[in-house]
Amino acid sequence: MSTRRGQPDGGAERPRRGSLRDLSLGARFAVTGGREGWVRLLLTAVGVGLGVALLLLTTALPSALAVRHDREQARMDYTYGAPLPRADNTLLIADVDTMYRGKDVRGRLVEPEGPRAPLAPGLARFPAKGDMVVSPALRDLLASDDARLLRERLPYRIVGTIGESGLIGSHELAYYAGADGLVPQIDGSRVGRIAAFGNPQPADQPADPVLVLLVLVVFVVLLMPVAVFITAAVRFGGERRDRRLAALRLVGSDSRMTRRIAAGEALAGAVFGLVLGTVFFLAGRQAAGSVEILGISVFPSYLNPSPVLVALVAFAVPAAAVLVTVLALRGVVIEPLGVVRTARPARRRLWWRLLLPLGGLALLYPMVGQGRTNGDFNQYLVIGGVMLLLVGITALLPWIVEAVVARLGSGSVAWQLAVRRLQLSSGNAARMVNGIAVAVAGAIALQMLFAGVEGDYTKQSPNDLTRAQLQVDVPKGIDLAAAADQLAATRGVRGTTALADATVGDRPWRKDPERTAQLTVGDCAALREVAALPSCRDGDAFAVRGAEYDTDTPKMSAPGTTLYLDTAYGDRPDRQDILLTVPAGLKQARTIEGPGGNRTGGFLLTPGALPAKAAGVMGGTIYLSVDTSVPDLKEYIRNTAARIGPLTQPVVWSATEQSRRFTSIRTGLFVGAACVLALIGASLLVSQLEQLRERRKLLSSLVAFGTRRRTLGLSVLWQTAVPIVLGLLLASVVGVALGAVLLRMTSTSVSVDWVSVLSLTGFGAAVVLVVTLLSLPPLLRLMRPDGLRTE
Known part of the structure; x- marks a missing residue:
């Protein structure tokens, strides 16, 4: 299908349904490409699915937090204020909270004073004196061999289980025990008389601008690595795809049609990724009831994403897949006899890559020195500025990797194999570590911000621990x-x-x-x-x-x-x-x-x-x-x-006392960071396996010519180590810069905890090292001469 010089490309005159036909043709190629096609599609779908699952989980977090808050408010037994007279609708209730080996145990003694006494959420009836109704987690704990000391403290007979509506988490330890004779102990604080459960005067506390800033930055930092990985996952199999597209050009497709077919392949992978991501999310949602992270647990019913946010994810992921594929092919000339990308590519330009972090700093600069006394931080500027700084890592890293590996010299055989591979495909190497670099940069910035403002939310306890503990x-x-x-x-x-x-x-x-x-x-x-x-x-x-x-x-x-x-x-x-x-x-x-x-x-x-x-x-x-x-x-x-x-x-x-809201945000960060790091580890493993699969014949050829497996294994390690070192160095610089700007925004003096910076970068390197070690067994299986066999 050729065009004469001066004539518009035939694809430009193709009707819209022709474009849709090209997209559907690409999707068919993705699902009917034989074993290779299915493996490629599966890798892309798994990679995208992991990201989609975490995105769905993130969209469900606001709902989960709201449900936890509502249930906690609904069971509150406020005894402050003017004392109530005894009536047939009053209940005496006593706060007998305790702890067991670092875990909170919520306890209440209840004594109804009439037939219309309010029943706590989750209870079917009041327990009699000497009986108690417990949460499922507390029942299981008391039945274990590890709870001897706790059983001595709770000498009550278990007669029932607290329903889900009366608990804020699946692992919460709570009980209601029957009592009598509480009237003499009424003191208006721990023991009191109530006529209803719940907060009688709900009032939202004024938002602390610094805490709002922390929440905004936490969400951006946790979501950016997910977005980076999804964009990388849709480019799995890029080299093999380019060879297929060259074959399409050979049979008559024009350049625009070829790009639409490539977009259709990426679209198919993204759609399958949405399906797998939904499955992963539903499985994770069901498993959430059996997991507790840093003392936080939820019921599966809490994790209900907003329909609007789900629709946004369902639209954004396929759209991003198509957009990334089209942008990736803009600089590639696909001809019937090959792809120009296999030749030496043009040097990457630096100037536009610097615009992203500089733009981020420009958005954040107007809020420097604002602190918590000069109004709220502009959430759009905060989100936009932090995103541009973190996205700047993904733009700068390929240029840095290319510039560095081009100057790397001679060395051992393993080193030369690794360097040559990096010189030929530095972009793929940079994409592999982009996610971990963004995560580490965000973690460093957050660590600096938390450490800087912690003193505002932590005060020294007045207790003299030298005289009593x-x-x-x-x-x-x-x-x-x-x-x-x-x-x-x-x-x-x-x-x-x-x-x-x-x-x-x-x-x-x-x-x-x-x-x-x-x-x-x-x-x-x-x-x-x-x-x-x-x-x-x-x-x-x-x-x-x-x-x-x-x-x-x-x-x-x-x-x-x-x-x-x-x-x-x-x-x-x-x-x-x-x-x-x-x-x-x-x-x-x-x-x-x-x-x-x-x-x-x-x-x-x-x-x-x-x-x-x-x-x-x-x-x-x-x-x-x-x-x-x-x-x-x-x-x-x-x-x-x-x-x-x-x-x-x-x-x-204790020597210090810390704000509960500040502690809750920090706990939320740790929980989210654990999920993101798990995703990054899984995504890096998928990416590594995809790259090894693409190089199967090359590895087999090297083994057939007598290259030692130890040499090839070391070359793979070097190929991973060089980009990750460069990525972590860049992440450290950007993370420290972002942390410094955030501290100046909160009117806090800038100080860098280098121990934390080094520990976070070391942790990122450890994740990559573990993933690389896990990829060695598949590598050994691929390094066989019979890998050269083909049909």
Whole structure:
């Protein structure tokens, strides 16, 4: 099918249905090309399918997070605010959360007060006293041999399972246990009365611009390697495809028709990839219920992608396949007797490749110095700038690989084979490592950003870990001294400091006292932990000075003054005041910083100065000094606390406290990064196998001429190592530059954690090394002389 000079190409006059016929012809070639065609199609479909599966998973994440949030809100038992009176529609509920070997266990004690008491989501009925309803994960854990200490802490009989509507994840550990006698423990925080589950006043917190920036960058960084790999996957089998297209030219097709046929082949691979990606996603969605990553789990029903986003993926992937194929063939002259690409290609130009990262920096520059106080970051500029910088890696890497390998000199036979192969097809080598380079660059930038702003979301704990490492909050009605003795006898506990506390007023609490003060009770050794005492023996009482915001104590400390001890939360009918009289021998003490970092004010009493009936209405705190080298130390302490009383709450101290929203974003990054790295590893393996398959006859020829297999294996390693080293160096430069710009955008000083940079690049190199090692067995099978046999 030829055209005369000066005449338009015949393909330009072809009707639109002719173009569609060319596309369908290419698709038929893809599926009817015999074994070679099927293998080529399968490799492309698997590569595209892996990317599509992760794209579908990403589009389902917003839905999953929204469902988790909604279910968590629906089961909330808010007990703050004005106390509710008892009624037939009220429920007493107590927060008895605990931990077991680093895993959170959500626990609630429930006591219905009437037939219309609200039932928690996921429950069919209330458990009776001594019974509990558990989540499936907790049921399985309690049945295992590894849960002996946890079974001791939860001495309830399992009578049912919490339904999916009452859980936020398939691996969540949770239970509801029946109780009675919770009324005296109502305190408006951990124990309270409710008439309904859920947040009565849902209100969205104002968005933190820096956290929004983190989320945007995380999503772009996680999705870019996927997009890069999909564009690489549709070019699998490029060399063999070019030879087929040359044969088509020989039988009469023109250049435009040939390109449309090539686009049809790529389209077929992309469509099969969509089908495989859907299958992968559905299989992964079903398996998601049995997987927990960094403490996060979901139910399969959570992962429902938005129909709009699914339609976008279904359109974008085939469109990208066609576009990439057409663009890849623009610089290729396909003639009936061969493809010009097999000759020395023209040198790649650098100037337009630099425009991409420079354009990204230009988009981000207007937001430099904006911080969190000057309005929100423009999300379109953020997404566009980060994408251009990362895409710039895929544009710059082929030029760098070509420029470097062209200057590589002589060496061993394996080195020369590798270098010559890279010189002939540097573009294929660069495409193979583009995904890992983009992922590493994004990870370095995010690591710098997280490390830079972490201080804004992390504060030093006020707790003095040199004096105590845990505290145990003991509810009122429990003998504090006996509880301290039990804890002191627990394995790993070195010492205890017990302090009871309450509030006193200048008149009965039913009449709302004008002045109030804190009351702390303990032996002399315990009181010296919170105040400097002149002298102390049992029976002494002290008025504390120096506490911040404590202005009422001096006005209430005259000898003979009657103080009224608060005995209950809210206006309960059984509420009674306990009277204390300020003794004539009241001593003065100066407050000091306590183990918990606070300064105690008000009155200090030794047990001998406290009325006997007051001890039963005071709660308290026991500070523990422990031997952290004892295995399962925290579990022993939690079990002792549970024996003291189900509402006794151990709290493990830490040196720092971090914002939960910041921690959630970082956890989401780690989960997403794990999925992306798994995809990259699988995609690199598919790409490596595809390249080996294309070079099967060449490898067989080298073996037939006497080349050692060890030499060929080393050449494959060198072919992988050179591009990945160049790619990781480029990724480090771009990642550090992007991280520096993001830090300047948040008004944070720029600092580079080189240990993290090196570790991330090393991790990327390790992924490639593992993939290369996995490809060696297929390589050995291909290195046989019988590979030269053909039909």
